[in-house]
């Protein structure tokens with residue numbers, strides 16, 4: 001279970017993305033980015049944040065610590081922004097918080113180098129959860145203390161919006177051409193070999209157990225929250241085993257590193273070594 005804190009002060013909205021998360025302080029003296037049940041797609045966004053965030057953490061990828069946050073909308077009464085007021089009013093009760101990473105900066109592919117092994121793990125994970133929200137326009141990654149951190153998994157697992165077709169939707173390929181790390185040449189095969197065996201039924205059951213019941217109740221077609229939790233496991237488990245075979249990337253994005261060929265030849269007239277020659 002995620003630990004639970006109580007929101008004590010609404011500090012400021014974060015306006016980069018679409019869902020208007022806020023920076024909020026809590027009774028444990030922590031500062032969190034709070035994602036609200038009253039926003040856009042509502043509680044399914046938060047379910048996706050928990051399932052994917054906890055799964056990523058269990059696979060050794062960096063995602064800020066997640067907590068359950070109790071909100072009394074009264075803490076936003078002094079907030080001048082009408083949109084924020086309404087969001088808080090619509091979100092009384094249980095919401096999601098994640099550790100605020102102070103001083104972090106948005107990932108910029110020109111300023112921060114990611115090696116193909118790490119890029120492979122991120123792209124493989126995004127393929128597993130069908131994340132289409134990690135493009136160069138909107139990378140949803142932060143750099144903090146020199147490391148890469150993944151955020152914003154609310155728009156993943158498209159299949160949980162239509163359970164009757166979930167298995168066939170999850171069997172589809174993942175097009176990574178637009179992924180912000182595609183130009184790095186992600187080593188998908190190595191990532192799949194290392195990570196896929198870790199995604200066991202037991203691990204997935206532990207991950208979905210962290211989703212609060214009240215975000216799962218009354219889902220049409222399911223007579224209990226446990227049945228709905230099982231549905232997440234039953235989709236993610238087979239997808240983890242085979243998704244690496246269905247990751248597509250357009251050819252040109254794979255080679256977009258370093259100077260163009262004609263320039264590289266002028267800079268260094270020696271025949272270029274293949275990477276594998278030097279290893």
Ligand SMILES: Nc1ncnc2c1ncn2[C@@H]1O[C@H](COP(=O)(O)OP(=O)(O)O)[C@@H](O)[C@H]1O
Nearest residue numbers: 014016017018019020033064099100101151152
């Ligand atoms: N844990 C965090 N620490 C610091 N900044 C964050 C954190 N989470 C999100 N942000 C900032 O808030 C912005 C919006 O958050 P995000 O989770 O991407 O929500 P959305 O895109 O749905 O609005 C991010 O682009 C980032 O700049």
Ligand SMILES: [Mg+2]
Nearest residue numbers: 017018140152
């Ligand atoms: Mg975002």
